[in-house]
Amino acid sequence: MKTRVVVVSYINNKGKVLFGKKSPNRGPYPNTWHLPGGGVEEDETLIDALKREVKEETGLIVKDAKQIFFNDDKTLNKHGEMTHYIFLVFNVSVEDVNFKPGDDLVGLKWFEEKKIKDIPVTKPSKDFFKYIGLL
Structure with a gap:
């Protein structure tokens, strides 16, 4: 089984x-x-x-980052291979909040914290939001 370390940004702008x-x-x-x-x-x-x-994904420039959470998951990668992902979540501040979707995304959107429970998020993201009390 492959292992992949993934860095994740938690960018929160005024809730x-x-x-x-x-x-x-x-x-x-x-x-x-x-x-x-x-x-x-x-x-x-x-x-x-x-x-x-x-x-790459947002066009935003990271100003500051602090690691706040980690978790893992085993799932198929984009090539259909079972992969063990290790996720490292960082609290990130950015220089500007005007984004543009890039890389492998079809869109970017700001969601109010209280609406996160209503959207389909990845399992690792769900674990993180449970940890910080938003789910």
């Missing part, structure tokens, strides 16, 4: 959280909302990976 929408045809976690982030590449620090992924 609204930024989510990216996964393509319905691309795994893992197709057709769900997730916190922006992605895999750590070789020779990359966690913070460098976080900055790169946030910029």
Whole structure:
């Protein structure tokens, strides 16, 4: 089984959280909302990976980041291979809140904290929001 370390950004702006929408045809976690982030590449620090992924997926520039949570999940990757994902969640502040969807996302949206329970989020995101008391 493959293992993949994934850095995840929790970007909260005045009680609204930024989510990216996964393509319905691309795994893992197709057709769900997730916190922006992605895999750590070789020779990359966690913070460098976080900055790169946030910029690729949202166009936003990370100003500050602090790790606040971790969890894991085993699921099929986008190639259909069973993968053990290790998720490291960071509380992130950004330079600007005007985003543009990129990379493998079909959309980006701010959701009010109280609405998170009403949207289809990935299992790892659900675990995080339970941990911080929003689910």
